[in-house]
Amino acid sequence: MTTATADTTAEASVSATTMTLAAGINRGLRQAMADNEKVLILGEDVAELGGVFRITDGLHEEFGGQRVMNTPLAESGIIGTAVGLCARGFRPVVEMQFDAFSYTAYDQIVNQVAKQHYRTGGHLRIPMVIRIPFGGGIGSPEHHSESPEAAFAQHAGLRVMAPSDAHSAYWGIQEAITRDDPVIFLEPKRRYWMKGEVDLDPASATPGDRAVIARPGTDVTLVTYGPLVPTALEAAETAAEEGTSVEVVDLRSVSPLDLGPVVDSVQRTGRVVVAHEAPVFLGLGGELAARIQEQAFYHLHAPVLRVGAPHGPYPPARLEHHYIPDADRMLDGIDRVLDY
Numbered sequence: 392m393t394t395a396t397a398d399t400t401a402e403a404s405v406s407a408t409t410m411t412l413a414a415g416i417n418r419g420l421r422q423a424m425a426d427n428e429k430v431l432i433l434g435e436d437v438a439e440l441g442g443v444f445r446i447t448d449g450l451h452e453e454f455g456g457q458r459v460m461n462t463p464l465a466e467s468g469i470i471g472t473a474v475g476l477c478a479r480g481f482r483p484v485v486e487m488q489f490d491a492f493s494y495t496a497y498d499q500i501v502n503q504v505a506k507q508h509y510r511t512g513g514h515l516r517i518p519m520v521i522r523i524p525f526g527g528g529i530g531s532p533e534h535h536s537e538s539p540e541a542a543f544a545q546h547a548g549l550r551v552m553a554p555s556d557a558h559s560a561y562w563g564i565q566e567a568i569t570r571d572d573p574v575i576f577l578e579p580k581r582r583y584w585m586k587g588e589v590d591l592d593p594a595s596a597t598p599g600d601r602a603v604i605a606r607p608g609t610d611v612t613l614v615t616y617g618p619l620v621p622t623a624l625e626a627a628e629t630a631a632e633e634g635t636s637v638e639v640v641d642l643r644s645v646s647p648l649d650l651g652p653v654v655d656s657v658q659r660t661g662r663v664v665v666a667h668e669a670p671v672f673l674g675l676g677g678e679l680a681a682r683i684q685e686q687a688f689y690h691l692h693a694p695v696l697r698v699g700a701p702h703g704p705y706p707p708a709r710l711e712h713h714y715i716p717d718a719d720r721m722l723d724g725i726d727r728v729l730d731y
């Protein structure tokens with residue numbers, strides 16, 4: 392009996408390892424390419440350089456120039472090329488160097504990538520992943536620090552995922568590549584270097600379109616995704632020291648939205664704060680607040696509050712800490728729903 396327990400512990404330690412979120416994506420890409428020779432990577436400087444954030448580091452050397460390809464500085468052309476590759480049976484993974492650069496490819500993404508399956512009556516699928524480093528917090532200018540999730544989520548035909556840690560990044564990128572639908576894979580760039588444990592056992596992988604409870608609580612539900620999940624956990628820890636139990640829900644996917652865990656949580660706590668890094672105005676918080684009101688109205692003890700960025704251009708680097716929601720602003724939202 393003692394031996395069996397020791398063996399189980401040993402197997403668990405082998406299946407779990409610590410890595411950064413960036414390394415999680417890199418390792419997930421490597422595994423997906425090893426599993427399926429139809430998986431290709433293309434983008435600006437993704438080959439020998441390994442990408443501006445080194446997410447594709449080492450993949451060109453391992454899989455060669457026919458599968459990891461540099462492209463011209465032409466985002467719309469990159470996406471158009473990837474659409475053609477999909478039509479020929481490949482599974483391209485495209486890198487947009489920075490979030491706002493994807494706007495120059497917006498036409499191709501929303502008019503071609505999102506609609507081909509519907510337009511062809513189901514005959515042509517677009518199994519494409521578009522990786523986009525998104526959000527601020529690294530001292531970059533405005534067109535390197537955008538939060539375009541609402542702009543993409545609004546278009547039917549696109550899945551929009553946002554991992555929050557190394558584990559969800561490792562499994563999420565592999566799942567996205569196996570999808571027959573196009574996936575916008577939003578990578579929280581300021582969390583690229585955040586370390587976390589990754590369980591390499593496939594049984595530990597939660598489907599990327601499922602929300603998860605990142606921290607259980609009983610007094611207030613705090614709903615968020617991507618780069619603000621660690622901030623929400625920090626706020627919940629501080630609130631606990633002050634006697635308030637906060638349940639943190641990590642959406643992990645903003646299209647489709649998995650509202651089940653959110654509604655279940657609201658039925659337990661009766662109070663909700665929705666937080667995202669994008670501006671509050673016309674952000675996903677509005678959609679979430681409306682859906683929570685529709686599905687859990689009689690369980691609410693206070694209006695759903697939103698915490699996000701102001702409706703203004705992204706500021707210069709020295710001021711971005713005033714723009715991005717931090718734990719203090721989340722705690723202020725928590726206090727307001729408790730005081731209602």
